[in-house]
Amino acid sequence: MSTLEQTAAAGELTEHHHGPASGIGRWLFTTNHKDIGTLYLWFSFIMFLTGGCMALMIRAELFQPGLQLIEPAFFNQMTTMHGLIMVFGAVMPAFVGLANWMVPMMVGAPDMALPRMNNWSFWILPFAFAMMISTLFMDGGAPNFGWTFYAPLSTTYAPPSVTFFIFAVHMMGISSIMGAINIIATILNLRAPGMTMMKLPLFVWTWLITAFLLIAVMPVLAGVVTMMLMDIHFGTSFFNAAGGGDPVLFQHVFWFFGHPEVYIMILPAFGIVSEIIPTFARKKLFGYASMVYATASIAFLSFIVWAHHMFTVGMPLVGEVFFMFSTMLIAVPTGVKVFNWIATMFRGSMTFETPMLFSLAFVVLFTIGGFSGLMLAIAPVDFQYHDTYFVVAHFHYVLVPGAIFAIMAATYYWIPKWTGRYYNETMGKVHFWLSFIGVNITFFPMHFIGLAGMPRRIPDYALQFADFNAVASVGAFIFGFSQLIFLYNVISCIRSGKKASSEVWEGSHGLEWTLPSPAPYHSFTEPPVVK
Amino acid sequence: MDAELKARTRRTIAYSVMSCVAMFGFGFALVPLYDVFCDITGLNGKVELRAVEAPAPEAVDLSREVKLQLTAVNNESMPWEFRPMKSQTRLHPGQLLQTAYFAHNTTERYMIAQAIPSVSPSEAAPYVHKVNCFCFDRQPLFAAEQKEMPLLLSIDPKLPAHIHTITLSYTLFDITPAADNRVADGGRNGL
Ligand code: HEM
Ligand SMILES: [Cu+2]
Numbered sequence: 040m041s042t043l044e045q046t047a048a049a050g051e052l053t054e055h056h057h058g059p060a061s062g063i064g065r066w067l068f069t070t071n072h073k074d075i076g077t078l079y080l081w082f083s084f085i086m087f088l089t090g091g092c093m094a095l096m097i098r099a100e101l102f103q104p105g106l107q108l109i110e111p112a113f114f115n116q117m118t119t120m121h122g123l124i125m126v127f128g129a130v131m132p133a134f135v136g137l138a139n140w141m142v143p144m145m146v147g148a149p150d151m152a153l154p155r156m157n158n159w160s161f162w163i164l165p166f167a168f169a170m171m172i173s174t175l176f177m178d179g180g181a182p183n184f185g186w187t188f189y190a191p192l193s194t195t196y197a198p199p200s201v202t203f204f205i206f207a208v209h210m211m212g213i214s215s216i217m218g219a220i221n222i223i224a225t226i227l228n229l230r231a232p233g234m235t236m237m238k239l240p241l242f243v244w245t246w247l248i249t250a251f252l253l254i255a256v257m258p259v260l261a262g263v264v265t266m267m268l269m270d271i272h273f274g275t276s277f278f279n280a281a282g283g284g285d286p287v288l289f290q291h292v293f294w295f296f297g298h299p300e301v302y303i304m305i306l307p308a309f310g311i312v313s314e315i316i317p318t319f320a321r322k323k324l325f326g327y328a329s330m331v332y333a334t335a336s337i338a339f340l341s342f343i344v345w346a347h348h349m350f351t352v353g354m355p356l357v358g359e360v361f362f363m364f365s366t367m368l369i370a371v372p373t374g375v376k377v378f379n380w381i382a383t384m385f386r387g388s389m390t391f392e393t394p395m396l397f398s399l400a401f402v403v404l405f406t407i408g409g410f411s412g413l414m415l416a417i418a419p420v421d422f423q424y425h426d427t428y429f430v431v432a433h434f435h436y437v438l439v440p441g442a443i444f445a446i447m448a449a450t451y452y453w454i455p456k457w458t459g460r461y462y463n464e465t466m467g468k469v470h471f472w473l474s475f476i477g478v479n480i481t482f483f484p485m486h487f488i489g490l491a492g493m494p495r496r497i498p499d500y501a502l503q504f505a506d507f508n509a510v511a512s513v514g515a516f517i518f519g520f521s522q523l524i525f526l527y528n529v530i531s532c533i534r535s536g537k538k539a540s541s542e543v544w545e546g547s548h549g550l551e552w553t554l555p556s557p558a559p560y561h562s563f564t565e566p567p568v569v570k
Numbered sequence: 571m572d573a574e575l576k577a578r579t580r581r582t583i584a585y586s587v588m589s590c591v592a593m594f595g596f597g598f599a600l601v602p603l604y605d606v607f608c609d610i611t612g613l614n615g616k617v618e619l620r621a622v623e624a625p626a627p628e629a630v631d632l633s634r635e636v637k638l639q640l641t642a643v644n645n646e647s648m649p650w651e652f653r654p655m656k657s658q659t660r661l662h663p664g665q666l667l668q669t670a671y672f673a674h675n676t677t678e679r680y681m682i683a684q685a686i687p688s689v690s691p692s693e694a695a696p697y698v699h700k701v702n703c704f705c706f707d708r709q710p711l712f713a714a715e716q717k718e719m720p721l722l723l724s725i726d727p728k729l730p731a732h733i734h735t736i737t738l739s740y741t742l743f744d745i746t747p748a749a750d751n752r753v754a755d756g757g758r759n760g761l
Contacts (some may be wrong), residue, residue: 152579220586228578258590262597277601280686281645281743288604292597355692 058560067162070154071560072139073457078161080138080450084526086128086168087443091519093121098481098515101508103510104500114498115183116175122186126304127211128168130438133446134307135160135218138246141453142222144558145240147231147567152224155427160217162203167210172375185496187297190278190289194270201271205264219253222246231550233569237331237410240549241324244331245310248338252306255342260296263289287352294343294345305405305437306334308445309376312398314549316380320387321546326379333372340369345415350421359418366416370409377406392544393467397448400440400475408436411486426496429489435482439518444474447525454529456544459557460536466528471522480514622699630664631727637735638725642671645743649676650683650711652742655718663727670718671704671740675711681708685719685740694736697726705740 059065059074069075099119100108110118139157143150151157174181179198183190193201226239226247239247266277266289276282276381280288309330317324322550326331346354346362354362380402389395399477411433415421447470484507489495493504500508539556551558638661640654651674661667675681685705689695700706704719709715725736 153583216590220583223586224579224582227582228575254586254589255593258594259597259600262594266598266601281684281745282742283686285604288601291604292600295597295600 048170064310068158070150070158072143072151072154072157072562073558073560075157075161076136076138076140077457079132079139079164082161082164083133083136083446084128086124086132088522089172090121090124090129091522093117093124093518095427095515097121098512101500102512104502104505106499109498111498112180112183113537115496116181118496119182119185119188120172120175123171123182124168125438126300127208128164128463130193130304130442132164132214133300134246134249134304134442135215135222137242137307137311137446137449138218138222139451140457141551142243142246143229144456144554144562145243145549146226146229146234146558147158147550147563147569148225148229148538149562149564149566151221152229153221156217157221157457160214160221163210163214163217167207167214170210171207174198174203177203188267189293190267190270190286194267194278197271202268205268208264209261212261213343215253216257219250219257222250223254225248227396231563231566231569234550237328238569241313241327241330241334245306245313245334247462248334249303249306251379252303252341256296256299256303259546260291260300263292263296266292287349287446290349290352291346291477294348295342297348298345299338299341301434301437302337304442306338308401308405309334311445311449311452312380312401313376315394315398315448317544318452318544318548319392319398320384320389322383322387324377324379325382325385328377329375333375336372337369340365340372342367347416347418347421350418351425363416363418367413370413373409375472377402377409390545392451393462393464393471394448394452396468396471397444397451400471401444401448404436404440404444404478408433408438408441411436424489426494427489428485428493428495432482432485432489432496435485439474440478443463447474450525450529452544453551454532454556455536455539456554456556457549458533458536459539459555460532462528462532462536466524470521470524470528473524474518477514477516477518477521481511481518482507482514484511484514582740601633622701629727630662632662635660635662636725636729636733638667639735639737640669640671641737641739643739643741645741648683648742648744650674650681650742651676652655652683652740661725663706663725663729666724668702668720668721668722670720672716672718673709673711673742674716675714678713680710681746682708684708684743684745685742688739688741690737691733694729697725697729698738699726708745715745717744 059069059071066074066078069078088452096109097114100106100114139151142148177198177200179200181200182198182204184193184197188204226243230239266275269275270277270279270284276284278284278286280286313324313330344362344366346358347366350359350362391399411429415424415430415433451462451467488504488507488511491504493500541555542552543556544552550563550569553561553567619708637658639658641657642652642654643653644650651672653672655670655672659667671684671685687700687703687705689698700721700723702720702722704721709717711720723738
């Protein structure tokens with residue numbers, strides 16, 4: 040946004056303000072949005088590595104047909120925990136961390152609106168995940184019913200640890216809701232003078248809409264796990280047919296949460312990419328207003344498509360048709376976005392630093408994921424694809440090179456602002472190319488084995504799937520280990536990177552780049568004026 | 571200025587928290603809504619678990635006949651012997667049909683069972699009227715006891731003309747351990 044200009048150099052005004060407290064107390068009791076953002080991001084990275092190790096165990100077992108490394112029962116625990124940790128522990132906290140760091144700086148606010156609540160909403164998370172991961176060591180093992188925890192598998196037939204799982208989900212839900220309220224309050228009330236809604240950076244817009252989605256559906260998730268709790272311990276029969284309940288009801292309630300949830304994991308990514316591409320194309324974002332409206336319509340539509348996950352439960356024909364067409368409708372605003380990103384690059388003077396590389400890969404690979412989604416949206420063919428590796432390929436394409444690549448792009452893009460230092464560009468590019476190649480080797484073959492009929496969530500498979508599975512496993516290890524390069528790059532950037540200027544990037548635009556690098560502990564104590 | 575900001579922030583929080591509470595309630599409201607939706611549309615093959623009046627004899631539609639298939643399913647580990655006395659009959663819409671299911675507790679302990687009906691095609695579900703059904707009650711049987719469980723039903727003459735065959739299926743569940751809470755009327759009055 041080139042219209043943004045700041046009056047006094049805000050950095051100098053904040054210079055004589057007190058800095059962070061020292062020692063561990065700084066992190067435990069901090070109410071500073073940057074500290075909390077940092078905590079979220081590190082937490083998310085640790086969860087990413089934990090969930091990643093589980094994924095590698097899965098892929099190691101699937102390297103060859105037959106059972107070689109782990110027991111089927113443990114395999115099921117791995118698929119379940121991998122999904123839960125990645126969704127709730129890695130992707131969501133990473134986006135919240137980015138919002139904590141960037142939203143106040145982007146709207147010209149001194150901090151988040153509710154700093155103390157911010158501290159709680161982070162510190163709940165380590166406890167929630169400690170509880171969830173501790174189930175691995177309990178009698179009967181960890182939850183083994185898949186991240187979608189369909190009843191009655193997760194009620195009547197669940198291991199005893201399911202109760203801990205339920206409480207962990209409650210805690211994560213409370214954390215997300217508090218985070219969302221904080222973000223909404225910040226964006227609605229703390230904007231600098233002149234920062235009208237239609238001047239908000241897109242990252243802020245997408246997060247505002249995401250926060251509304253969180254408030255709308257996290258309570259539904261809390262409701263569905265509460266019903267499970269009551270079925271398990273208090274003798275109700277929400278999902279128990281013997282008592283007059285209905286297992287299909289579970290799927291309806293779960294997916295009423297679940298589908299908006301997948302958009303919670305992608306809308307902030309849309310925002311990030313919409314910030315990065317204009318910077319490195321050195322052009323204004325094409326179609327700003329249409330981006331905002333497209334995001335809002337995606338969010339709205341996400342509430343009326345949930346049963347595309349349930350085409351095979353025996354819905355009546357009208358239901359199948361309704362959910363098929365409403366799902367396909369989502370492709371329209373999504374297509375608008377992809378078009379706008381490409382139009383932004385058209386005739387731009389592009390350079391290909393690491394954040395841009397990740398963003399470009401996002402645009403291409405996310406679109407592939409969108410196309411496989413469209414195939415799955417066709418109800419009659421979904422009868423063939425449902426619960427096969429094709430679905431696994433679809434959602435990994437939208438989540439890994441989608442959400443995760445966007446998070447990495449954001450980290451490379453903003454880390455000079457956070458630390459005052461550049462990361463190592465060569466290492467960043469190596470990380471990018473290894474990740475890009477690894478992701479495609481891992482997930483592209485899954486399309487083929489899925490179409491050929493390999494079911495998901497199984498530890499063993501028929502011989503004809505062997506070759507593609509071996510290829511996918513090799514890709515997974517390449518992708519997994521290349522993340523250590525990322526870790527090394529981030530640490531060496533913090534310690535000894537080249538000093539960064541306040542603009543950081545030649546084509547950067549927006550309030551955050553008017554602050555010095557590293558950004559001062561308190562951002563805008565004096566509100567900047569946005570023209 | 572600062573006070574105004576505080577008030578605005580407080581308002582934002584209040585609205586957000588209220589929305590959360592409302593959506594939590596909505597999650598639970600989905601349960602009865604779902605049942606109502608299935609009842610109205612007859613989707614999901616759900617049938618009323620309520621007795622209806624026997625049809626008046628003059629309502630019988632002698633011009634057509636419907637084939638009624640009766641099936642029995644044991645839920646996973648349910649050890650009882652369970653089958654319809656007659657697995658297929660033909661009847662006129664409006665006609666009262668009296669038949670029964672046979673149950674035999676093959677174990678050596680006292681058990682309680684609950685049968686859950688389902689109709690297919692689901693479109694026909696609202697037209698199957700039960701005057702009396704063993705599925706209205708729990709069915710306790712002593713060790714090795716046998717029983718013929720009565721079923722009295724009629725088909726509504728308003729049944730759409732293109733439906734010629736209706737399957738009425740009962741699934742038998744073992745509800746012995748938690749029988750106190752789990753009853754046929756939805757089970758949610760334990761709440
Ligand atoms: C054009 C957009 C999209 C369409 C049309 C679409 C369609 C679908 C359909 C029909 C399914 C169900 C497949 C089945 O189980 O048989 C599905 C599954 C899934 N989708 Fe998408 N999708 C889209 C975008 C996304 C995005 C953006 C995300 C997340 C960032 C996502 C995440 C998922 C996940 C996680 C599942 C699998 C859930 C599970 O069963 O574990 N999808 N998608
Ligand atoms: Cu979906």
